[in-house]
Amino acid sequence: MTMSKGHILWFIPDGYIPPESSGELESHExxxxxxxYKEPARLSVTxxxxxxxxxxxxxxxxPGRRTDHIRTSSLSRDGESIPKGVPYAMEVESDRPVIVQYSRLDSTQAENSLMTTMAFPG
Structure with missing residues (x-):
C-alpha cells in the first residue's frame, strides 16, 4: 500500500503579526x-x-527533500504584503503533497511565547 506523504491543500485560519516587539527578538509567524519528495513543490498562498x-x-x-520556514511577513505579490496588527488567514495549495505546520513567536512582552500547530489539511 502506497501512502501519500502530506496533502496538496492546507488552511491556517488564525494569523496575526503583532505590530510591536520587545527585546532582541522580533514577533513573527x-x-x-x-x-x-525529490521534486520541488510549487506553492500558491492566498x-x-x-x-x-x-x-x-x-x-x-x-526544494525537493527539504523544509522551508516561510515568514509570513515576507509574503508579497504586486507590492501587497500582510500588514502588522491585522488578523488574517491563509490557504496553502501545492502541486504535490507537502506537510504544513504553523508557528508564531510573540515577543510583545519580556516573557516570549512560542506557539506551533499543524495546519488543517483540505
Missing amino acids: SICVLNC VYFEDRDPIENIEVTV
Whole structure:
C-alpha cells in the first residue's frame, strides 16, 4: 500500500503579526513546509482578511527533500504584503503533497511565547 506523504491543500485560519516587539527578538509567524519528495513543490498562498480582498497566488517553491520556514511577513505579490496588527488567514495549495505546520513567536512582552500547530489539511 502506497501512502501519500502530506496533502496538496492546507488552511491556517488564525494569523496575526503583532505590530510591536520587545527585546532582541522580533514577533513573527511562519508557514513551516516539509517536502519529502525529490521534486520541488510549487506553492500558491492566498491570504484572507476580515475587511479587504485577499492577496492571491503568492508563489513559493520548496526544494525537493527539504523544509522551508516561510515568514509570513515576507509574503508579497504586486507590492501587497500582510500588514502588522491585522488578523488574517491563509490557504496553502501545492502541486504535490507537502506537510504544513504553523508557528508564531510573540515577543510583545519580556516573557516570549512560542506557539506551533499543524495546519488543517483540505
